[in-house]
Amino acid sequence: MKRFVFLSIFLFLSLILCFSFFARAESIKPTGSVSVFGIYTDENDRLDNDKMSALGEYEEWWSGGEGNIKLDFDSLKFEGYVRDDYDWFANLGFDAKRMFQFKGSVNRMFHYFGHEIPFPEGYPDYTDQFKFYNSGKGWWSPPYDDVIANEYHGFKYYVGSDNGTGAGDKIVRFTDLNVGKNYYIRITRYATSGIFHVPTLPGLKLFYDFNRYEKFGHRQMYYMGSKCATCHIYTYGRRINERSNTLKLGLRVTRKLWGLEYYYEYKDFEDKAKPHSFNPDKVHHPANENANPFLGIVFYDENNLLYANTSPDVYKYTHVVKFYLKGLPLYSKLVASYVYSNIKSEYDDDAGYDLMSSGGNFDKERESLSPHFYAFLVSLTSRPLNNLTVNAKYRYYSIDADNVDVTLYPVDPSAAWPDPTCSPITGTCSCTGIQTHPYGDSAHYTYHSYYVLDRDVNEVKLALSYILKSKYVVSLGWEMENINRSSKQMNSQNPLDPNFPDSPYMESYDDTTTNSVFLNFNGKPFKKLSFRFSFRYDYTDDPFEFEKAKCPSDGDKCYIYDTWQYYRKLIGSADPENSYTTKLSLDFTPTKNLILGFNGRYSYQDNDDADWDKYILSLGTNLIFQLTEKLTFNLGYEYQNINTETPAVVPIFDG
Amino acid sequence: MNAGFNFAVTKRLTLFGDAYYVHSEEDYDRPYLGSIKSPNPWSEFDVSDYSDLEFDEYRISGGLAYNLKENLTVQVKATYADFDEDEYYMQDRDADVVYVTAGVKWNF
Numbered sequence: 001m002k003r004f005v006f007l008s009i010f011l012f013l014s015l016i017l018c019f020s021f022f023a024r025a026e027s028i029k030p031t032g033s034v035s036v037f038g039i040y041t042d043e044n045d046r047l048d049n050d051k052m053s054a055l056g057e058y059e060e061w062w063s064g065g066e067g068n069i070k071l072d073f074d075s076l077k078f079e080g081y082v083r084d085d086y087d088w089f090a091n092l093g094f095d096a097k098r099m100f101q102f103k104g105s106v107n108r109m110f111h112y113f114g115h116e117i118p119f120p121e122g123y124p125d126y127t128d129q130f131k132f133y134n135s136g137k138g139w140w141s142p143p144y145d146d147v148i149a150n151e152y153h154g155f156k157y158y159v160g161s162d163n164g165t166g167a168g169d170k171i172v173r174f175t176d177l178n179v180g181k182n183y184y185i186r187i188t189r190y191a192t193s194g195i196f197h198v199p200t201l202p203g204l205k206l207f208y209d210f211n212r213y214e215k216f217g218h219r220q221m222y223y224m225g226s227k228c229a230t231c232h233i234y235t236y237g238r239r240i241n242e243r244s245n246t247l248k249l250g251l252r253v254t255r256k257l258w259g260l261e262y263y264y265e266y267k268d269f270e271d272k273a274k275p276h277s278f279n280p281d282k283v284h285h286p287a288n289e290n291a292n293p294f295l296g297i298v299f300y301d302e303n304n305l306l307y308a309n310t311s312p313d314v315y316k317y318t319h320v321v322k323f324y325l326k327g328l329p330l331y332s333k334l335v336a337s338y339v340y341s342n343i344k345s346e347y348d349d350d351a352g353y354d355l356m357s358s359g360g361n362f363d364k365e366r367e368s369l370s371p372h373f374y375a376f377l378v379s380l381t382s383r384p385l386n387n388l389t390v391n392a393k394y395r396y397y398s399i400d401a402d403n404v405d406v407t408l409y410p411v412d413p414s415a416a417w418p419d420p421t422c423s424p425i426t427g428t429c430s431c432t433g434i435q436t437h438p439y440g441d442s443a444h445y446t447y448h449s450y451y452v453l454d455r456d457v458n459e460v461k462l463a464l465s466y467i468l469k470s471k472y473v474v475s476l477g478w479e480m481e482n483i484n485r486s487s488k489q490m491n492s493q494n495p496l497d498p499n500f501p502d503s504p505y506m507e508s509y510d511d512t513t514t515n516s517v518f519l520n521f522n523g524k525p526f527k528k529l530s531f532r533f534s535f536r537y538d539y540t541d542d543p544f545e546f547e548k549a550k551c552p553s554d555g556d557k558c559y560i561y562d563t564w565q566y567y568r569k570l571i572g573s574a575d576p577e578n579s580y581t582t583k584l585s586l587d588f589t590p591t592k593n594l595i596l597g598f599n600g601r602y603s604y605q606d607n608d609d610a611d612w613d614k615y616i617l618s619l620g621t622n623l624i625f626q627l628t629e630k631l632t633f634n635l636g637y638e639y640q641n642i643n644t645e646t647p648a649v650v651p652i653f654d655g
Numbered sequence: 656m657n658a659g660f661n662f663a664v665t666k667r668l669t670l671f672g673d674a675y676y677v678h679s680e681e682d683y684d685r686p687y688l689g690s691i692k693s694p695n696p697w698s699e700f701d702v703s704d705y706s707d708l709e710f711d712e713y714r715i716s717g718g719l720a721y722n723l724k725e726n727l728t729v730q731v732k733a734t735y736a737d738f739d740e741d742e743y744y745m746q747d748r749d750a751d752v753v754y755v756t757a758g759v760k761w762n763f
Binding site for chain 2: 030031032033034035036037038039040041042048050051052053054055056061066116117629630631632633634635636637638
């Protein structure tokens with residue numbers, strides 16, 4: 001990729017040199033402006049990134065200066081701005097009598113990130129050597145350091161010489177490995193594009209487009225230090241050193257009745273910062289460190305080296321062909337296109353780490369994920385009557401990939417309580433459970449992955465547009481989308497099933513079919529008034545859902561550990577089954593010096609299977625009033641209300 | 656809500672100003688937990704309290720531009736920005752800043 005960067009810089013500098021001679025040869029006197037400003041801020045909160053990012057996360061809030069320059073040589077235009085090393089840009093544009101058009105820019109900006117304390121104010125401070133006492137079992141827990149919260153009553157606790165009641169059996173721990181560190185990144189974007197009109201072949205254009213993003217700095221990230229997130233959370237300053245490149249090369253042929261375009265696009269994303277490595281906390285039960293039934297359900301223990309917040313490098317190669325044909329009967333225009341992409345994502349072994357772990361309990365059959373994407377589109381637009389336009393469109397696309405096939409195994413599948421009667425469940429609940437494996441059979445935790453984006457999709461659209469009395473435009477339409485997924489979801493994992501656990505993913509997803517209707521009504525009934533109204537309704541049959549996502553809302557905590565672990569009956573989905581959206585906007589100019597505007601939107605979505613609904617109401621008005629030629633006022637008001645009702649999933653862990 | 660004006664007092668002097676105000680709040684209703692009985696882990700520390708969010712933000716700017724010559728302008732602009740959190744996530748981030756710029760612009 002470096003050669004593309006050098007090529008772009010070389011082109012950029014060469015063009016500046018050429019244009020200087022060009023300007024001199026043409027004796028063009030430039031126009032433009034130069035400005036220099038000093039900046040003073042009181043900087044009270046400068047050293048607190050959280051506060052400054054609340055005021056404006058992309059703004060620099062410290063004293064200094066800034067300068068701006070604009071130069072216009074007619075065919076050559078330049079604009080530059082500088083605040084400091086974190087905030088500046090330079091833009092250059094050149095048009096050689098429409099034979100060659102060039103644009104180039106470098107833009108750098110600053111972005112604050114917050115530094116969070118992962119528990120809200122009001123929690124107790126850190127406590128070391130914290131123990132709690134289970135009176136039902138007569139156990140003292142092993143000591144915990146850095147305990148910052150313990151919830152609900154019923155247990156005694158002990159810290160050094162202090163003890164009391166009110167502490168709970170849920171231990172929450174948090175460690176910030178970079179206390180007090182401020183986080184921010186520096187973003188740099190390089191961009192250049194050009195179009196060359198071949199003089200000997202009229203209608204033929206060659207074009208290129210290149211973009212490069214760089215992000216550099218640190219930001220706070222979380223990772224889980226133990227078997228569940230609520231037990232022990234670490235935060236640390238992760239180094240950010242990312243770059244992504246996009247290069248597009250193509251040609252376009254435009255004739256009287258037809259046109260053809262082809263381009264090739266290359267994209268990549270690379271994360272050059274080595275991720276943070278850690279050994280998980282020791283896996284043990286908080287109430288009895290001598291028994292360790294968790295080893296039957298966890299994939300890593302303190303002997304494994306893991307990496308937090310890893311990002312794979314991604315490479316994408318795309319070919320696009322577009323074609324259109326005009327001059328058909330009924331003033332018709334035919335458009336067709338074909339897209340092929342191949343995406344490869346892989347972890348950078350050069351950085352010294354491997355997929356997920358250097359010593360975890362897993363098997364994998366492929367190193368990288370490499371899906372293929374194919375899309376075909378055909379669209380026909382006709383005008384059978386002077387004021388009626390009809391459009392029909394069909395699109396098919398497919399995402400196809402082999403599974404990476406990662407299979408995970410518990411650290412110790414044979415781990416169990418030494419004495420079934422010692423299960424903490426039997427003492428507090430009357431429900432039945434597998435006492436040897438109170439947290440579920442180890443076999444249930446053997447996990448095999450599938451590539452969930454694998455799918456075939458068909459889309460159809462029909463739309464009519466009618467012009468009424470030259471003042472109104474009415475559009476009606478219907479759309480349909482059908483998604484067929486190849487992946488499978490977790491079925492009821494009955495351990496008594498003779499095929500278990502070889503076929504735990506027996507259930508395919510149903511096809512997702514969405515039918516939509518829409519109405520657009522735009523008009524200008526009077527010279528001073530115009531409006532735009534739209535309504536859309538989408539109905540989805542079998543939206544993307546996970547059928548065994550949640551515990552039932554009427555469940556008791558005893559039932560969390562059922563005969564087998566996955567006692568989940570409720571459907572989980574973030575996709576709606578019904579979706580209604582209405583929009584209205586008005587522009588009114590009652591007098592020459594007064595402009596009034598209004599916009600409103602109401603949207604309602606629900607999914608009865610997953611038992612949620614959501615509505616959004618947003619309203620806005622604006623006013624521009626020119627009192628005199630020298631005095632203008634503007635006033636605006638925006639209101640937005642979003643309301644969501646959804647079942648809460650409460651993770652309750654024993655330990 | 657936002658408002659602004661631009662007033663050419665004389666041929667050389669222009670006054671300008673603008674302001675905006677944002678109020679935002681989010682309420683998280685106490686979750687209904689069905690038949691889950693005591694000990695209820697939600698009773699000791701109310702998730703609905705610390706999940707509520709509310710803040711007010713406003714910014715006021717004002718300044719003047721004076722044309723020393725037809726193509727030479729000096730400008731002064733002062734901005735006061737304030738962010739006030741009444742219900743916050745994790746930590747209170749109340750902040751304010753005074754931001755003043757002054758300089759000269761030459762057109763050619």
